[in-house]
Amino acid sequence: MPKFKIERAVAPLWTRPLIPLIAIVVTFIITSTLVVMAKANPLEAYYYFLIDPLTGRVSALEVLVKSTPLLLTGAAVTFAFSAGYWNIGVEGQLYAGAIAAAWLGTILGGLPPVLAIPIMLLGGFIAGMLWALVPALMRVKLAIDEVVTTLLLNTVILFFVSYLLNGPWRDPVSGWPQSPEIAASTMLPKLLPRSRLHLGFLIGLFAIFLLWFILSRTTFGLKMRASGLGRDAASFAGVKVGRTILISALISGGIAGVAGVSEVAGIHFHLIDAISPGYGYTGIIIAMLGALHPLGVGVAALFIGLLTTGSQTVSRALGVPAYLGDVVQATLLLVTLGAFVLQNYRLRRVSTSPPPDIEPRMVPGSDSQSGS
Amino acid sequence: MPAVLMRGITKHFDPVLANDRVDFTLEQGEIHALLGENGAGKTTLMRILYGLYRPDEGEIQVNDQVVHITSPKEAIHHGIGMVAQHFTLVPTLTVAENIVLGYSSRFRFDPAQAEKQVAEAATRFGIETDPQALVRHLAVGERQRVEILKALFRNARVLIMDEPTSVLVPQEVDVLFETLERLRSAGLSVIFISHKLNEVMAVCDRITVLRLGRVVGSVEKSAITQNELARMMVGHDTERVERPGERSQEEVRLRLEQISALNNQGLPALKQVSLEVRAGEILGIAGVSGNGQSELSRVLSGTLKPTSGRLMVSDQDLTGADPTRILSAGVGRIPEERHDGVLEELSVAENLAMENLGEFTRNGMLDRRRVRQEAQRLIDEYQIKASPTDRMRTLSGGNVQKVILARALARKPRVIVAAQPTRGLDVGATEYVRGKLVEQRNLGAAVLLLSEDLEEILLLSDRIAVIYEGQIVGVLPAQEASLEQLGLMMSGAAEVSRA
Numbered sequence: 001m002p003k004f005k006i007e008r009a010v011a012p013l014w015t016r017p018l019i020p021l022i023a024i025v026v027t028f029i030i031t032s033t034l035v036v037m038a039k040a041n042p043l044e045a046y047y048y049f050l051i052d053p054l055t056g057r058v059s060a061l062e063v064l065v066k067s068t069p070l071l072l073t074g075a076a077v078t079f080a081f082s083a084g085y086w087n088i089g090v091e092g093q094l095y096a097g098a099i100a101a102a103w104l105g106t107i108l109g110g111l112p113p114v115l116a117i118p119i120m121l122l123g124g125f126i127a128g129m130l131w132a133l134v135p136a137l138m139r140v141k142l143a144i145d146e147v148v149t150t151l152l153l154n155t156v157i158l159f160f161v162s163y164l165l166n167g168p169w170r171d172p173v174s175g176w177p178q179s180p181e182i183a184a185s186t187m188l189p190k191l192l193p194r195s196r197l198h199l200g201f202l203i204g205l206f207a208i209f210l211l212w213f214i215l216s217r218t219t220f221g222l223k224m225r226a227s228g229l230g231r232d233a234a235s236f237a238g239v240k241v242g243r244t245i246l247i248s249a250l251i252s253g254g255i256a257g258v259a260g261v262s263e264v265a266g267i268h269f270h271l272i273d274a275i276s277p278g279y280g281y282t283g284i285i286i287a288m289l290g291a292l293h294p295l296g297v298g299v300a301a302l303f304i305g306l307l308t309t310g311s312q313t314v315s316r317a318l319g320v321p322a323y324l325g326d327v328v329q330a331t332l333l334l335v336t337l338g339a340f341v342l343q344n345y346r347l348r349r350v351s352t353s354p355p356p357d358i359e360p361r362m363v364p365g366s367d368s369q370s371g372s
Numbered sequence: 373m374p375a376v377l378m379r380g381i382t383k384h385f386d387p388v389l390a391n392d393r394v395d396f397t398l399e400q401g402e403i404h405a406l407l408g409e410n411g412a413g414k415t416t417l418m419r420i421l422y423g424l425y426r427p428d429e430g431e432i433q434v435n436d437q438v439v440h441i442t443s444p445k446e447a448i449h450h451g452i453g454m455v456a457q458h459f460t461l462v463p464t465l466t467v468a469e470n471i472v473l474g475y476s477s478r479f480r481f482d483p484a485q486a487e488k489q490v491a492e493a494a495t496r497f498g499i500e501t502d503p504q505a506l507v508r509h510l511a512v513g514e515r516q517r518v519e520i521l522k523a524l525f526r527n528a529r530v531l532i533m534d535e536p537t538s539v540l541v542p543q544e545v546d547v548l549f550e551t552l553e554r555l556r557s558a559g560l561s562v563i564f565i566s567h568k569l570n571e572v573m574a575v576c577d578r579i580t581v582l583r584l585g586r587v588v589g590s591v592e593k594s595a596i597t598q599n600e601l602a603r604m605m606v607g608h609d610t611e612r613v614e615r616p617g618e619r620s621q622e623e624v625r626l627r628l629e630q631i632s633a634l635n636n637q638g639l640p641a642l643k644q645v646s647l648e649v650r651a652g653e654i655l656g657i658a659g660v661s662g663n664g665q666s667e668l669s670r671v672l673s674g675t676l677k678p679t680s681g682r683l684m685v686s687d688q689d690l691t692g693a694d695p696t697r698i699l700s701a702g703v704g705r706i707p708e709e710r711h712d713g714v715l716e717e718l719s720v721a722e723n724l725a726m727e728n729l730g731e732f733t734r735n736g737m738l739d740r741r742r743v744r745q746e747a748q749r750l751i752d753e754y755q756i757k758a759s760p761t762d763r764m765r766t767l768s769g770g771n772v773q774k775v776i777l778a779r780a781l782a783r784k785p786r787v788i789v790a791a792q793p794t795r796g797l798d799v800g801a802t803e804y805v806r807g808k809l810v811e812q813r814n815l816g817a818a819v820l821l822l823s824e825d826l827e828e829i830l831l832l833s834d835r836i837a838v839i840y841e842g843q844i845v846g847v848l849p850a851q852e853a854s855l856e857q858l859g860l861m862m863s864g865a866a867e868v869s870r871a
Contacts, residue, residue, distance in 0.1 A: 010765070217740075219733040222722060230715045236675055236707060237726035237779075238696040 004347050011343040019343060020289050020296065023336040024303075030335070031328050040318040048317045049310035049328075059309060061195045067305030068197075068266070069094070069276065071204030072259035073283030074301045075211045076128075076252045078292050082215060083248035084228035085139065089132060089150025090256040091280025092157040096131035097124030097257025099161065101264035102169070102271035105182025116186045120261050121203070128257020129250045131157065136249035140242040146249075154280070158273075165273060179271040188266040200262030205298070207255055212294035224248050256280060285333040291340070304329065373436055375400045375530050375561040376421065376452070381430035383416055390416040391427070392585040398530065403552055403562045405572040407605060408582035409660065409824075414565045417582070418532050421563075422454045423447040434530075453523025454532040457539065459515050461522075463508035467501055471522045493525050498554045512637075513544030520551065524560075531555065532563045537571055538662055541639065549575045567605070567660045569598050569863035581605055602859035606826060622650040623686070625818035626672075626703075626787045631681035633667045641667040643842040644681065649787070649818040654809065656833030656850070657822045660862050664842035665822045666708055669791035672820065673705045674698040685787055699727055704785030706776055706793050708822070713776045714764050721747035721760035724779050750778040755804070770801030777808055788812055791822040806832060826858060840864045 032042035053059040073090050080087035087093075100123040108116040135149035165177040172180070188199040215221040226234035227241045227248075235241045263275050286304055290296030311325025376398040383391040391413045398404050406414045419425045421432065423441040432439055434450045441447050444454070461470045468483065468490040490503040499521050507515060516536060523531055533552075537545050552562050552575060566572050572579055573593060580590040581604040588604045626649040635641035641664045649655045659665055670676035671683065674695035683691045685701045698705070707713040714723050725732050725743045732739045732746070747760035756774045758767050767775065773793070780788065790809060794802040809832060813819050823829050829836055830850065837847040838861040845861050 217738060218736050219729050219738045220736060222718075222726075222729065222738055226715050226718065226722075226726065229717045232675070232712050233715050234726075236673060236695055236705075236713055238694075238699050238729075239726070240694075240696070 004349055006345050007348055008344060009346045011346075015343065016291060017296070019339045020291065020300070020336060023289070023332060023339045026339075027328060027332045027335045031324070031331055034324060034327060035320060038318075038320045038324070040320050045314050045318055045320060045324075048314040049325075050306060052313050052317070053306060053309045058195070059313065061192065061197050063302070063305045063309045064201055065196045065198075065267070065305075066308045067302045068200045068204050069259045069263055069279040070282055070286055070301040070304055071201070071298065072207050072255055072262060073279045074286035074290065074297045075204070075207040075294075076255035076259065077280075077283040077287040078211055078290070078294070078297050079214075079255060080249055080252035081287055082228050082292055083224040083245050084231060085136070085245045085249045085252070086147045087132065087150050087249060087252050088147055088284070089135060089153050089280070090252070090259075090283050091276060091278065092150070092154035093128040093131045093253040093256035094260040094263075094276050094280050095154075095157045095161055096127040096253075097260025098264045098271055098275050099157075099164070099260070100124045100127035100257065101186075101261040102179040102182065105186040105265060105269075106180055108186050109183030111185060113185045113189070116183070117188065117199070117265075120186050120265055121258055124257040124261030125254040126257070128253040128255070128260065130253075131257070132249050132253025136246050136253075139249075140246045161271065161275075162273060165271065169271065171270070177273060181269050182265060186265055187269060188262065196267065198262075198266035200266040203258060203262060204301070207258070208294055208298040208301075211297070215294065220244070220247070256283075282329065285329055285336075288333060288340075289336050373400070374398060374433075375435065377433040377436075378417070378421065379431045379433075381417060381420060381427045381432075383413075383420060383425060383427050385416075389585050391420070394430070394582070394585070394587050395590075396580055396587070397590070398561050398563060399578075400561055401556055401559045402577040403556055403564055403575055405576035405579040406563060406565045406582065407567065407569075407572055407579055407601065409567060409605060411584075412582040413585040414582055415534060416585075418454065418534060418563065418565060421447065422452060422532060448523075448526050448528070451527060451529040452532065453526060453528030453530070455516065455519040455523060455534065455536060457534050457536075459519055461507045461515055461518060463506070465507060466503065467505050467507060467510075467518050468503035470507055470518060471503075471525050475526055490521070490525070494521060497521065497524050497558065499524075499551060511544070512539050513541070513547060516540070516544075516548065517551065524555075528560075530561045530563065532565070534565045535567075536564070537566070537568065539637075545571070567863060569601055569605075569860070569865045572601070573598060583607055598865045599856065599860060602863060602865065603856045605863070606855045606859035622652050624648045625651050625686055626820060627682075627684040629682040629684070631668075631671060631678045631683060633671050633676055633678045635667055641842050642671065642678070645839075645842070645844055646681075647820075647837060647844060647847075649820050651786075651818050652813060652816045653834040654813050654819040654821050654832050655847075656829035656836045657820065657839050658826060658829045658836055658858055658862060659824070659839035661824050663839050663862075665791065665824075665839060667842075668839070669705075669708050669789060669822055672698075672703070672789040673707060699783070702783070702786040704780035704783065704788045704817075706773075706780055706788075706790040708791035710769070710772050710776055714772060716763070716765035718764055719760065720751070720756070720758045720762050720764060720767070720775060723764050723775055724750055724760075724782070727779055728783060746782075750782060754778040770797050770804075773797060773801060773805060777805060781808065781812065785812075786817060788817050788819045789822075790819065792824065793821070794823075794825070794828060826855065826862075829858075830855075838862055 028046060035042045035045045053063055073094065076090045077087060101120055104120050104123045108119060135146050135153060138144040138149055139146040165179065169179040171178050191197045191199065191201065215225065223239045223244045226239050227244045231241050259279060264271055268275060282304060286297055286300040290300040307325055307328060311322050314320050315322040374397050378396040381391050381394040394417055396417065408414050416425065420427050423443045423446050432441060439450055441450065468487040471490050472486045487503040494501050499517050501517055501521060507518065536548060540548060555562060564576055576593055578592055581588040628645055628647045630644045630646055631642055632640065632644055633642040657665060667676055671678050674693055677692045682689065685703060688701050690698060690701055721743050724747045732743050744760045751758060754774045754777065756771050758771055793805050809819055821832060833850045835847060836850055836853050838845050838858060840862060841864065
């Protein structure tokens with residue numbers, strides 16, 4: 001029996017971009033079993049998943065439409081995560097922006113679009129920021145774990161939206177639980193005729209650019225990365241870590257708010273309960289898949305947009321449940337996270353076996369294990 | 373018949389020889405001190421006895437039987453228990469649950485019965501504890517008693533205590549000593565690992581002194597004085613370097629007035645420390661590790677707020693200042709743990725710029741070209757083997773330390789706080805770092821050097837202050853300091869107040 005030993009050995013830097021690609025391949029292998037259980041051919045399924053949506057104009061543009069909120073939430077999550085602030089509340093901050101958009105959209109009807117749309121975007125940014133403010137302050141001032149607070153606040157705002165839609169904002173004409181339609185001058189203009197693609201897509205690309213610019217070209221970006229990579233060392237070197245985290249958390253919330261504006265003013269034109277099917281959470285997957293690198297995050301958002309579109313195509317063509325798309329996304333997150341951990345280890349064959357010293361702090365791994 | 377006999381124990385941790393043919397005999401019913409400086413090999417020897425390490429050579433006998441102890445489980449089977457410095461209790465379980473945990477073989481757990489058994493054992497050994505209390509509600513001293521009881525409950529006849537007093541407040545130390553004496557009169561044997569002479573003299577019957585992995589001697593307490601022990605522990609005086617004369621006419625650059633501070637556990641770590649460092653001198657702080665050096669360097673770095681006292685740099689009051697203010701007052705800092713000072717995933721250039729970001733910023737933008745140029749300049753000047761764009765984590769320890777040194781000295785500091793600046797470095801890097809500190813001193817900087825390496829302190833310092841249990845027990849000119857005297861002061865046996 002050959003024995004194996006897991007030892008710590010960090011993979012070289014150039015292999016990092018490969019990790020998401022490897023993760024994607026592994027994910028498809030794992031999820032193939034589900035496709036087979038749904039009595040479909042995996043290769044055919046992945047053709048409809050990944051290739052078919054790109055072959056027609058309508059579905060290709062739909063990929064970009066689906067990517068629009070994901071570019072924004074992906075950027076929002078990356079902003080916070082880069083500074084070491086685990087903002088799980090992008091979903092809620094998106095809803096805050098959506099509420100602001102639904103409100104501003106009904107009162108700004110008198111303004112021309114050149115004024116109305118920037119005010120909408122700014123309003124959404126501020127709303128998202130405000131919703132992010134309290135947990136960020138609690139983290140910085142009182143060291144209360146933001147993972148819990150931001151996550152719980154998502155539920156709070158969902159119920160608040162539900163209250164608005166079933167109470168004061170209920171559409172007086174139809175009686176549906178949706179807010180009144182926003183004024184035409186506050187709707188985001190279409191980028192191409194006969195499509196749903198709207199200005200929000202460009203705003204999403206701009207958010208990714210902004211993310212890159214701040215992280216890699218400004219001093220604040222360096223402080224953000226330092227705070228995220230090593231709080232104590234950053235603080236030792238004179239970085240005001242608390243302030244840096246606070247500002248990053250607020251910008252993250254603001255961008256998430258803009259995602260809410262983009263969905264209300266670009267797609268639905270009302271506030272509805274289901275304005276986001278979890279774009280905020282998908283943003284986390286995108287940020288991790290993109291390894292918190294702006295370019296990677298942009299590509300990951302487009303890729304997940306493709307997956308979302310593709311899951312409908314594959315369901316129509318082969319009768320596989322559309323939920324397969326969700327399963328693939330979730331599996332992808334787990335595999336990616338696993339891959340990022342495993343890149344720090346390698347498996348080595350041990351020849352002879354003098355029993356190793358037992359270090360009290362040692363992680364499991366001194367005995368024979370296989371895998372990876 | 374000795375309780376434990378260890379013969380010819382040798383253990384390498386390449387390239388270090390941690391134990392070199394160590395002989396150790398523990399009699400029944402004695403408290404036996406294992407005395408030595410940091411890195412003398414005390415803990416290694418005891419980890420071998422407890423089955424955590426395997427010796428490269430040597431033999432262990434328990435009750436005249438040769439045994440091969442390959443795991444703590446076997447050590448316990450042979451009646452050997454260990455109370456480590458860091459406790460291994462589950463805070464959310466009760467005392468009784470913790471003690472029975474992993475020892476009860478039955479499937480069902482009966483809390484009432486466990487509590488009864490534990491209470492019985494506690495009475496039998498005279499150890500005061502409440503079996504129903506949750507461990508997280510207990511003070512450190514009480515937790516330690518639970519650890520002891522846990523070992524006794526597993527029928528330990530030999531108890532290894534690894535620096536048991538380092539986590540205790542003085543009152544708890546007294547209680548611990550009473551407990552140990554009670555165990556001795558019950559016929560148990562205790563191995564007491566320590567570097568504090570007064571404690572060793574207070575409670576132990578025999579003393580084995582280790583230095584650099586070797587046994588220096590094994591003596592009856594009644595046959596030796598504290599001074600002789602101190603000399604055994606630290607070795608012989610080394611050659612002294614000539615030093616510039618008195619510098620009392622220079623201005624005081626760094627002044628600590630009655631500084632007190634707490635450690636991470638919230639216990640007092642610095643007690644009214646007052647020090648002065650003048651321009652153009654190196655003040656060495658000697659002491660065994662864990663006597664407040666870490667907290668002192670953190671207070672001076674701005675990462676720990678003192679609870680009282682005043683910190684002055686020249687005429688500026690920096691009490692409770694953050695690192696930014698400390699830096700702009702002209703203090704250069706070398707942190708105790710060099711990995712706390714750098715960001716491993718950032719580049720060398722970014723790390724070099726990190727303390728000085730204002731200078732590389734134009735309208736919020738980072739001037740990346742200047743960051744790289746400045747980095748290249750420092751890399752050349754300090755002979756750092758790296759390029760500006762390398763990730764910090766790819767550098768060797770010596771080069772990491774040079775990056776920290778370059779960053780600290782780049783701003784021409786008026787005061788330098790160097791904590792363990794050469795720990796873990798090879799000879800070349802060590803000499804380089806020491807040379808730079810002396811160079812700064814000669815250029816007129818006030819240097820505070822914290823080091824556990826006595827030779828280093830004696831080699832570099834103009835004056836030496838000794839820290840013991842958070843207090844400065846004495847300051848003396850380096851010419852007048854002898855190893856024996858320093859050894860006594862470092863282990864709390866003597867106080868000198870002069871100069």
